[in-house]
Amino acid sequence: MSQSSPVDPAKDAAARAAVALVQNGMKLGLGTGSTANIFVDRLAERVHAEGMDLICASTSKATAEQARGLGLVVEDLNDIGWLDLTIDGADEVDPDLNLIKGGGAAHLREKIVATASDRMVVVADQGKVVDRLGAFKLPVEVIAFGWKTTRRQIERALERLELADRPVILREKDGQPVITDEGNLILDLDLGQIPDAPQLARALSAIAGVVEHGLFLDICNLAIIGRADGSVVELEREDLQ
Numbered sequence: 001m002s003q004s005s006p007v008d009p010a011k012d013a014a015a016r017a018a019v020a021l022v023q024n025g026m027k028l029g030l031g032t033g034s035t036a037n038i039f040v041d042r043l044a045e046r047v048h049a050e051g052m053d054l055i056c057a058s059t060s061k062a063t064a065e066q067a068r069g070l071g072l073v074v075e076d077l078n079d080i081g082w083l084d085l086t087i088d089g090a091d092e093v094d095p096d097l098n099l100i101k102g103g104g105a106a107h108l109r110e111k112i113v114a115t116a117s118d119r120m121v122v123v124a125d126q127g128k129v130v131d132r133l134g135a136f137k138l139p140v141e142v143i144a145f146g147w148k149t150t151r152r153q154i155e156r157a158l159e160r161l162e163l164a165d166r167p168v169i170l171r172e173k174d175g176q177p178v179i180t181d182e183g184n185l186i187l188d189l190d191l192g193q194i195p196d197a198p199q200l201a202r203a204l205s206a207i208a209g210v211v212e213h214g215l216f217l218d219i220c221n222l223a224i225i226g227r228a229d230g231s232v233v234e235l236e237r238e239d240l241q
């Protein structure tokens with residue numbers, strides 16, 4: 001996180017509230033993206049102020065570099081084994097704490113880390129809260145080999161789910177395909193609205209060439225939503241059942 005640019009107060013409020021959940025000795029998953037980056041900054045401040053002893057697993061090369069640069073201990077998930085808590089951002093959060101993630105192309109590692117954790121907590125600003133998932137284009141990580149065929153299979157699956165003619169777009173940056181940390185491509189599904197997220201998740205996971213989609217269903221335990229005035233609202237799964 002660059003400290004030269006002003007920190008978004010809503011993201012900062014959520015990040016600070018999340019740092020308070022961290023306990024000494026924890027094995028902690030670190031997310032990816034601008035809100036997760038602020039969390040890592042605030043976490044490092046507390047770790048140094050209090051002499052905390054943490055071991056972190058990162059969801060991306062970028063976050064690992066940031067965290068190590070701030071003096072945090074980052075180890076391979078294989079060596080850590082299981083995590084107490086993961087804190088990560090999200091692109092959309094619905095009322096059941098289902099998420100769309102992957103706007104930063106990191107959702108594959110993010111899902112592995114989140115599901116290897118006792119708890120996953122999302123930090124986000126109010127703008128990420130939606131009634132129904134799908135306005136944010138759903139990221140799907142695919143193998144580069146035969147990716148156009150995989151795209152066609154995705155389009156066919158969408159047709160079967162009565163989501164025909166929704167654009168499936170290869171993500172590019174500076175005119176080049178975005179390559180994930182795992183060396184794959186990202187297809188963004190412009191769905192507008194997702195009527196049945198579990199059904200879509202199953203359909204995408206069944207396609208050869210799809211590595212992972214950005215739907216995080218029944219994974220998040222708590223969402224800390226920051227507001228511009230610096231206040232936060234906490235949405236817990238238990239509250240919603």
Ligand SMILES: O=C[C@H](O)[C@H](O)[C@H](O)COP(=O)(O)O
Nearest residue numbers: 033034035089102103104106
């Ligand atoms: O791949 C990226 C991640 O899923 C991010 O956590 C997500 O895109 C949210 O990022 P930000 O906090 O920058 O909005």
